[in-house]
Amino acid sequence: MKRILTLVTLLLWGGTLLYFRASGRVVSYLHPQFHPYVLAAGLGLLLLAALWWWASRETDAGCEACGCHHDGEAEPRSRLSAGAAFAFVVLLLPVSAAAFISPSQFGEAMVMNRGIVTDISQLPSAGRPAGNWDDAPAWDEEIDEADATWDQTQEEGVEYFTRGPDGSIQLETLDLLFAAQEPNLREEFENQRVSIVGQYVPPRGGAGGGFDLVRMFMVCCAADARPLGIKVTGEPVAVPRMGWVRITGLARFEDNGGVLEPSLELEKIEEVEAPREAMLY
Amino acid sequence: MDHWFWFSLPDFAYSFLSVVLEGVPFIFAGVVLSGLIDVFLPPRVLARVLPRHPAAGILLGGALGAVLPMCECGIVVVIRRLLQKGLPLSSAMAYMLAAPVVNPIVAVSTYAAFRGQGPLEMMLARIGLSFIVAVIMAGLVHFLRRGFVLRADLAAASAADDDHHDHRGGKEKAAAAVRAATGDFLDVTVFFVLGAAVATLFNTSVNQQLIMPLAEDRVLAVGSMMALAALLSLCSTSDAFVAATFTAFPSASKLAFMVFGPVVDLKLVFIYSLVFRKRFIVLLVAGLVLLVFGLCAFLPIPDFRG
Numbered sequence: 001m002k003r004i005l006t007l008v009t010l011l012l013w014g015g016t017l018l019y020f021r022a023s024g025r026v027v028s029y030l031h032p033q034f035h036p037y038v039l040a041a042g043l044g045l046l047l048l049a050a051l052w053w054w055a056s057r058e059t060d061a062g063c064e065a066c067g068c069h070h071d072g073e074a075e076p077r078s079r080l081s082a083g084a085a086f087a088f089v090v091l092l093l094p095v096s097a098a099a100f101i102s103p104s105q106f107g108e109a110m111v112m113n114r115g116i117v118t119d120i121s122q123l124p125s126a127g128r129p130a131g132n133w134d135d136a137p138a139w140d141e142e143i144d145e146a147d148a149t150w151d152q153t154q155e156e157g158v159e160y161f162t163r164g165p166d167g168s169i170q171l172e173t174l175d176l177l178f179a180a181q182e183p184n185l186r187e188e189f190e191n192q193r194v195s196i197v198g199q200y201v202p203p204r205g206g207a208g209g210g211f212d213l214v215r216m217f218m219v220c221c222a223a224d225a226r227p228l229g230i231k232v233t234g235e236p237v238a239v240p241r242m243g244w245v246r247i248t249g250l251a252r253f254e255d256n257g258g259v260l261e262p263s264l265e266l267e268k269i270e271e272v273e274a275p276r277e278a279m280l281y
Numbered sequence: 282m283d284h285w286f287w288f289s290l291p292d293f294a295y296s297f298l299s300v301v302l303e304g305v306p307f308i309f310a311g312v313v314l315s316g317l318i319d320v321f322l323p324p325r326v327l328a329r330v331l332p333r334h335p336a337a338g339i340l341l342g343g344a345l346g347a348v349l350p351m352c353e354c355g356i357v358v359v360i361r362r363l364l365q366k367g368l369p370l371s372s373a374m375a376y377m378l379a380a381p382v383v384n385p386i387v388a389v390s391t392y393a394a395f396r397g398q399g400p401l402e403m404m405l406a407r408i409g410l411s412f413i414v415a416v417i418m419a420g421l422v423h424f425l426r427r428g429f430v431l432r433a434d435l436a437a438a439s440a441a442d443d444d445h446h447d448h449r450g451g452k453e454k455a456a457a458a459v460r461a462a463t464g465d466f467l468d469v470t471v472f473f474v475l476g477a478a479v480a481t482l483f484n485t486s487v488n489q490q491l492i493m494p495l496a497e498d499r500v501l502a503v504g505s506m507m508a509l510a511a512l513l514s515l516c517s518t519s520d521a522f523v524a525a526t527f528t529a530f531p532s533a534s535k536l537a538f539m540v541f542g543p544v545v546d547l548k549l550v551f552i553y554s555l556v557f558r559k560r561f562i563v564l565l566v567a568g569l570v571l572l573v574f575g576l577c578a579f580l581p582i583p584d585f586r587g
Contacts, residue, residue: 029302098297
């Protein structure tokens with residue numbers, strides 16, 4: 001019994017790691033630098049399971065002859081005590097249950113418990129966003145005349161921000177939080193129409209109305225993630241709490257007790273599918 | 282800030298899984314190393330190789346992480362095996378407490394995390410303090426009986442192993458290594474799962490903004506950051522990135538977070554049960570609390586900037 005339960009445990013853990021890696025769910029849980037470790041450990045545990053099946057049949061003839069005992073080795077033929085049964089329950093149940101329950105994204109409770117970061121200096125681990133900001137064309141007059149025929153794919157992955165069909169600049173929350181800290185970028189973004197995807201966090205009873213658009217930022221794993229937020233001003237909207245939305249609006253920067261924080265003046269809100277990579281790194 | 286506790290099962294499951302997915306590869310690496318040590322490292326070799334003077338052994342143990350880096354999740358099984366192979370208790374303690382921080386990986390991650398907040402000073406202060414804490418605690422443990430510190434089965438196994446001549450052939454040794462690694466994986470993962478669950482409960486449910494007002498008083502800041510480190514149970518390779526986000530807190534309190542967290546947290550207290558007696562774990566935790574708090578709250582540590 002113990003021998004089989006051990007095998008099942010190793011297979012379950014190895015299979016779980018490989019499933020998360022192969023299905024792509026791992027991107028919501030770990031920073032990319034850890035993905036190879038998950039793959040290696042998953043394969044290693046499956047190999048260990050196969051080796052265990054073999055090793056558990058092997059007998060140490062010499063040991064049997066001299067009657068010695070080697071501590072710390074799993075004993076395949078020993079009886080299943082109550083303690084061992086509890087250990088197998090701990091090993092098998094929580095991870096299986098969590099894999100089924102986990103929505104692979106945080107809800108409102110976590111956002112409120114962590115506190116929304118609206119000042120990027122509070123998050124020094126966030127690197128400057130990719131792209132050449134000095135040459136970014138968001139404020140280029142010629143490009144500002146772009147119309148709905150703007151070819152987004154042409155600029156993707158190079159030094160320029162892309163634009164949506166309506167000409168709005170496609171940003172992440174992180175981009176706007178960074179812009180708030182740099183005077184020239186702030187000046188260039190001020191009053192520009194931008195579009196940001198994030199999760200809708202309803203108003204928390206403030207007199208000013210509006211709501212927050214948040215996107216989680218991960219350093220190593222989801223357990224250390226912090227919500228980056230942009231305040232959105234405008235009329236109340238009917239959107240599911242923590243639902244994924246695309247906000248289009250005019251960028252503003254407000255002095256909040258000596259700290260410049262970005263906000264968006266709401267023009268349009270659309271519900272969208274959750275992005276494949278829900279976390280920012 | 283109208284609540285202090287808000288539990289959400291989906292958030293708990295998500296965060297718990299992320300801790301498990303991050304930690305298991307390191308545990309696996311630890312148990313593979315442990316299995317190999319068990320079977321292929323002959324007893325008494327360590328005793329012959331290590332310096333005979335206890336102080337030298339402790340200093341060497343404290344620095345061993347620089348060449349044999351292990352994170353706090355994986356190191357306990359390795360320590361258990363090394364103790365069985367005759368590594369002196371004080372050297373093992375120094376290695377166990379220092380290695381999660383005194384290693385090149387953590388040095389680089391600490392430096393990177395504190396960009397703009399005195400990265401070099403924070404990195405050196407963290408490594409230096411962790412080394413000092415490990416050496417002092419190991420020095421104290423040197424005066425304790427093995428039977429007081431180690432679990433009864435482990436203390437007995439140490440003595441038995443010393444006298445045993447290994448007669449096994451290559452195939453038998455390989456099978457024994459697999460059984461040892463498997464046994465270690467099951468043992469440590471049980472404690473890891475329990476510890477990760479408790480840590481995740483606090484990590485996801487407690488309003489972490491509650492400690493922000495404590496930043497202005499150094500003593501309170503150090504205490505609250507140590508408590509937070511114990512509750513969050515972060516990996517030592519990544520905790521610096523979280524510590525650096527507490528920009529309003531003095532550097533000393535962030536050092537306390539990064540020195541204390543890798544040696545005492547909710548998950549580790551469970552994992553330590555694999556090696557140590559419960560009463561010793563209580564003493565170890567109390568000693569580490571006093572030592573880290575004393576060093577970080579009262580040493581003249583400046584605020585590092587730039």
